[in-house]
Amino acid sequence: MLLLCLGLAIWWGAHLFKRVLPEQRAALGDQKAKGMVALALFGSIILMVLGYRMADGTVYWGRHPATVGINNLLMIFALYFTSPGPSKGALFYKMRHPMLTGFAIWAAAHLLVNGDTESFVLFGGLLIWSLVTMVVINRSEPDWTPSAKGSIAKDGMFLAASVILLAVIGYIHGLLGPAAFG
DSSP states (O other), X not given: OHXXXXXXXXXXXXXXXXXXXXXXXXXXXXXXXXXXXXXXXXXXXXXXXXXXXXXXXXXXXXXXXXXHHHHHHHHHHHHHHHSSHXXXXXXXXTOSOHHHHHHHHHHHHHHHHOEEHHHHHHHHHHHHHHHHHHHHHHHXXXXXXXXXXOBHHHHHHHHHHHHHHHHHHHHHHHHHSSOTTO
């Protein structure tokens, strides 16, 4: 569990570094800071994966066919929001944080089907991170202009791509861990 918590802490710190410590980032130089953040994020993902796989916590609930179905439906929306669809389409072009919203949906969907302590730590920690990041960005950059309104066709195209991507991710997920489709 220690590796998992350390990975989460590094993830949080690397992402919030730019907003919380802008002077230190400027002092490092833009390219050096980006490289350090990328390295920290790569390391945090490795720590989170290893920590999650090694953790052995209490199980409060297990997978159920209904929650797996709800999870997969939520995953379509999570993938759509993390795509360029919201900023290029007509439905959500005024949404300020579509990618963070998609990330939050992803984390919440995984909490729905994973009722164990290590999942609460991992997916709950990432869900809280995405919500906190939205607040921090809104406070540090209050002035924001939405992108130009796109077309419904773009929304449909990115939604269809999200369904296809879910099938691919689900297949790979089944090879590496629990089957995503039940």
